[in-house]
Amino acid sequence: MSPRLLHLRERTTHPLIPLSPQEVQALRGVGAGLRILATEKPGLFDIETAQYVGALAGPGLRVLIEPKLSLGRVLYLLSYTHGIGRLLEKSGALGAATGLVELMQALYCQALERGLRSGVVRGYERRCEDLVFLRGRPDINALWLRRFGTFPPVSCEFDELTVNTEPNRRLLAAASRLARLESDLPEMAQTLRRLSTLFDGVSRVQYVGRLPQLRTDRRYAPFAPALSLAELILENSSLELRDGRLEAIGLLVNMEDLFEKFVVTVLSEAMLRAGGEWEYHPDGVFMDVRQRVKLTPDVVWWAQRNRAKLVLDVKYKTTKQGENPDLYQMLAYCVALGLRRGVLLYADAEETTYLIGPAGVEIHVLRFDASGEPEEIHARVKVLAERLIHLAEDNFRANRA
Numbered sequence: 494m495s496p497r498l499l500h501l502r503e504r505t506t507h508p509l510i511p512l513s514p515q516e517v518q519a520l521r522g523v524g525a526g527l528r529i530l531a532t533e534k535p536g537l538f539d540i541e542t543a544q545y546v547g548a549l550a551g552p553g554l555r556v557l558i559e560p561k562l563s564l565g566r567v568l569y570l571l572s573y574t575h576g577i578g579r580l581l582e583k584s585g586a587l588g589a590a591t592g593l594v595e596l597m598q599a600l601y602c603q604a605l606e607r608g609l610r611s612g613v614v615r616g617y618e619r620r621c622e623d624l625v626f627l628r629g630r631p632d633i634n635a636l637w638l639r640r641f642g643t644f645p646p647v648s649c650e651f652d653e654l655t656v657n658t659e660p661n662r663r664l665l666a667a668a669s670r671l672a673r674l675e676s677d678l679p680e681m682a683q684t685l686r687r688l689s690t691l692f693d694g695v696s697r698v699q700y701v702g703r704l705p706q707l708r709t710d711r712r713y714a715p716f717a718p719a720l721s722l723a724e725l726i727l728e729n730s731s732l733e734l735r736d737g738r739l740e741a742i743g744l745l746v747n748m749e750d751l752f753e754k755f756v757v758t759v760l761s762e763a764m765l766r767a768g769g770e771w772e773y774h775p776d777g778v779f780m781d782v783r784q785r786v787k788l789t790p791d792v793v794w795w796a797q798r799n800r801a802k803l804v805l806d807v808k809y810k811t812t813k814q815g816e817n818p819d820l821y822q823m824l825a826y827c828v829a830l831g832l833r834r835g836v837l838l839y840a841d842a843e844e845t846t847y848l849i850g851p852a853g854v855e856i857h858v859l860r861f862d863a864s865g866e867p868e869e870i871h872a873r874v875k876v877l878a879e880r881l882i883h884l885a886e887d888n889f890r891a892n893r894a
Contacts, residue, residue, distance in 0.1 A: 496555045496675070503560050503748060507540045508532075516554050523549050525558065525745055544809060547729070548594045549743035550675045557592060560748060562864060567746070568596060569867055570755045575721045577604075594674050594744050598681035601671055601722050605664065605688050608716035613692060616658040616712070621650050656694045660713050660720060665692040666700055667723035670730050674744055700727045752809040752840060756861055757792055759871070760805075763878035767885070769802055770795040780829045790826045794885060801830040802885040807861075811841040815858040820847060827854045834884050838877075857884065 526543025546560040629651025672685035730744040761771040780786040792805040827835040847856040
C-alpha cells in the first residue's frame with residue numbers, strides 16, 4: 494500500500510486536514526517546525542508550517558513542504574552559498590526534478606559519477622593499534638605504564654593508506670541517505686545504491702548536525718562538487734531510528750538560514766571594493782562594559798578591529814514596517830557598537846526609517862527580494878550595496894563629528 498501523500502506550503506496554515514492519531518504523533522515528532530492544532534471537529538486538524546521546505550517520510554505518510562520561492566530560485570540560493578554553481582549550469586536536473594528531493598538526487602548522482610570516473614581516492618589515516626611487530630612510532634608511555642615493559646604486543650601510531658577516509662565517508666553517507674528518501678525518480682535511488690557499492694572498505698557513519706570543516710588535497714579535486722553537495726545533504730537531512738528500525742527520514746532546508754547566508758555572501762562580494770572587513774556572526778560584541786551580555790548580529794562591517802562602520806541583521810520575514818523585537822535588537826547593536834545607523838534587511842517589507850531621538854540612532858528597514866532571475870537578483874544586490882556603503886559613510890562622518 495502506497496503511503497499517504499500530504500502536500501503543504503512553507504509558512505502557511507492548512508485548515509481541517511484529516512489525520513489519524515498515529516499521523517499526528519509522527520508529524521509532531523519530525524522536527525520541521527510543524528504545529529498540529531486540534532479543531533472543534535474530531536479527526537480534523539489545522540497544520541501550520543514554518544520556514545522549512547523539503548520532504549519527510551514515516552510509516553504510511555509522506556509529507557512534501559513546498560517553498561514560496563520557485564524551486565529554481567531555491568536551487569540557485571543553495572548553489573550560490575555552497576559553491577556548486579558550475580555543476581548546476583551543466584546539469585539538466587532541474588527539468589526532470591519535481592521537488593527538492595528529486596533535485597538533490599539528480600544533482601548528487603551527476604556529481605558523484607563524475608568524481609568516480611578516476612576511482613575512489615585513497616588517503617592516509619592515522620591509526621593507533623597494538624601490534625606484534627613494530628610499525629610507525631611506538632607509544633613508549635603505554636609500553637611502560639600499561640604493560641610494564643612487556644612486549645609484544647606494542648602500541649604503535651602510524652599512517653595507513655586506505656579508502657576509509659573522512660571525505661569518502663561523507664560521500665558514501667550522503668549517497669546512502671538520499672537513496673532512502675521517497676521520490677518520484679526511483680531510477681536515481683537505484684543509481685545511488687549502485688554508486689555506494691564502489692565505496693567498498695569505507696565505514697558507514699551516521700552524521701548528525703553541522704559538520705566540521707573538511708580538509709582535502711588536490712586528489713579530491715574531481716569530488717569537490719560532490720563533497721559540497723554531500724555537506725548540504727548531510728546537514729539538512731535526518732534519519733530517525735528506533736529499536737533498529739527506520740521510523741522517519743527527511744530532507745529539509747531551513748529557508749531562514751539559507752536566505753541569511755545567501756544575502757550575506759552576495760553583499761560581501763559586492764562590497765569588497767569599499768574595503769574593511771565584513772564579519773558574519775562576529776564574536777566579542779557585548780551590550781555592557783563588563784561583557785556579561787553577549788550580542789550576535791548577523792553582520793558587522795569593520796573599518797578596523799573594534800571600530801565598526803555598519804551593523805546589519807537579515808530577517809526572512811514578511812512585515813509591514815519592521816517588527817518591535819527586531820527594532821529593539823538593532824538598537825542594542827547600534828548602542829553597543831557606537832553606531833548612529835543600523836540596517837534591518839527583510840525578505841519583504843515596506844521600507845522606512847526609525848529615528849530614536851534620545852539615543853540619536855536611525856534604524857533603516859530595507860527589503861531584499863530574492864525572486865526573479867539571477868541577473869535581476871544581482872542587479873538588486875548592486876543597488877543595495879551602494880545604499881549600505883552610503884549609510885556606512887554617514888556613520889563614519891557622524892562618529893567624527
